[in-house]
Amino acid sequence: MSLQKTQSMIQAKNIGKRYGNDVILERVNVNVEEGEFITLVGASGCGKSTFLKMILGIETATDGELLLDGKTIPDEPGSDRGIVFQQYSVFPHMTVLENVIAAKGFQKSSITGYLFGKERKVAKAEASDMLEQVGLGHALGRYPHELSGGMKQRLAIAQALICKPRILLLDEPFGALDPGIRADMHALVLDLWRKHKLTVFMVTHDLKEGFYLGSRLWVFDKVRHDPHSPNAYGASITYDLPVGQTSAPLYEEIDNRIRPIPDISIDAQSATPENLS
Template identity: 55%
Template sequence: MNLVEAKNIWKIYGDSIVLENLNFSMKEGEFCTLVGPSGCGKTTFLRMLLGVENPTKGKLFFEGNDYPQEPSDERGIVFQRYSTLSHLNVIDNVIIGLEFESSKFFGKLFGSKKKEAYEKAEEILKAVGLQDARNKFPHELSGGMKQRLSIAQSLVKKPKLLLLDEPFGALDPGISLDMHELLLDIHSKLNFGVVMVTHDISEAFKLGTRVLVFDKVKVDEKYPNRYGSTIVNDIDSSKERKNVKK
């Protein structure tokens, strides 16, 4: 079964066509990277996969069912800017998502549930290499550490689909390389599906098992918004990915 399937998707804002006739499907465990010119609708598509944006026309499916109309723990997202809460330390920043999930009215976990949540959080902090920073506050962390924490916040809920919108765009190059290793490592262990927007082509081939190129098929010089983008190329990059030297 496909994890995600998009059939003839269109997204139109007013008289501006952003996406047109887009078809896409991915299986569990695939890592799709999205590349393409600025403004061609990559983030718009990612927002649809999160469940906060609807297609104007066409149909989206999640595990064969109609696409959920709101975000849920099955789909996590990491943005370029960090999503950490400044008044909470590292471990509580991870726990907070689990508290909202299990206790929507009281927002606090007690007893065995609390113990279980801390164990899950410890495990995920270890996976992202933040176990020694568990009691630090976000202002005490480097950019790379903050982004590790954002990834931990999403992963602790065990999403089936992780959405990444240029997550390493604001990091120094050396730190981005560390984050690549981290992501490849966690992905190989947990095998969730990933859709990641990036402007960096080498990053797209290094991380993705598939590289999807978004662009317009037709261009009207006079009315640039007359035609939308679609997936113009779907490249199997699993070989390049395996050959990457660590």
Template identity: 70%
Template sequence: MPMIQAKNLWKTYGDNIVLERMNVSVNAGEFITMVGTSGCGKSTFLKMLLGMESPSSGELLLDGKPIPDEPDQSRGIVFQQYSVFPHLTVLENVIIAREFEYSPLLGKLFGSKKKAVVEEAKALLESVGLTQATHRYPHELSGGMKQRLAIAQALIRQPRILLLDEPFGALDPGIRADMHQLILELWRKHNLTIFMVTHDLSEGFYLGTRLWVFDKLRRDNQAPTAYGASITYDLPVTRNNTQVPPELKTVTQEIQDF
């Protein structure tokens, strides 16, 4: 059975149709990259996978059951804007998720449980290259280091699915290349299923095992919100292939111009 299934999935906000007629399935361990112009529903679909948004009609299933209508441990997310706590150190930023998981009221752990969580967090920080920064605060970190911290935050609860919403868009090219290698290593090491929104086609082809293009099949210039987007291309990707296939030539410039 596929891990994720969308069956005739629609998402609307009043008269504004964002997504329509989505039918797709994803197996565990796939790396899905998603591209498309602004407002075509990529981030909305990501929020639906997380549980922050619910389908207007149709089904979005996880292991054959409707996705829970709120975030849980099985799904972690990393945004473009660094979702870190400025008043906590790097280490504290990572362990806080575990503390609230085990102690929802106090948000604190003590004794052997605290020691185990600290060791787990240190091992994760080592895997993302932040061992030397455990006692620093976010304002002392570079952009790339903050994004590494955000990834560690997402992974500390051992999610099956990692959702990435343009996580590297604000980083310099050299740092982005390092982050590409990091996310591929973590994907393999933790057996993750990843959904990643990007506006960089080369990044999408390089990282993903499948690339989805979101676009509208139907348009009405007099009523631009009357029709929603769907997945117009679902392309299998060969690792390290950054060449845009011929069938995407007509939409490549529109995506990259955004």
């Protein structure tokens, strides 16, 4: 008896994305299994966040197919996909607890985010538990302006997880945080990933962070280049690596692709008296 092959949770089939004549992504082919933690790295503007937004449903592919459980991803966000941005998406006039309850309310299609009666009581209990999990159990009555950057990001994560998503999307969530706070956030996200059995996609500009977190790292880069038309070709996934199994030379090669070293000779040639005047 032959075993039936299980279908991947996410399937990208020859994905392409362009805006007018500017090509952002091309020939992206990749499968993701449920429960994986993918980090996405690459130079600025190479389409990492665009790919994340496609999974969220606020961007659609120009070419190819992006499937969730074998079906085209809806062209709008859903409660099965939560997202956390670098900029905090919190309501300044609400307390920490009220912010998370409101996130639950919006899931119920409430225009205002307010819940009443039994629904609010249940949501309050769930929100309190979630805030405890992210380390904000002591700050339920505080307002966002009373929180540090790390605390605001914990709040944003609680808002995303209260809706019990299967997929958590993180778009450079720790870029503005100090190194010590980032280390705490890394531990938190890894703990929540395992505890809630999430499938995580995280964009980062920090290659060390990308290789430290999760289980798999993608490098977005352009394979084809046209010096006369830099936006004629898009990026694709040039490396798809298991975390923790990368040699030092390969790490340095990827790092140089993401953060190219300036050509000093070219800079020196351009620094002529005419150019400096």
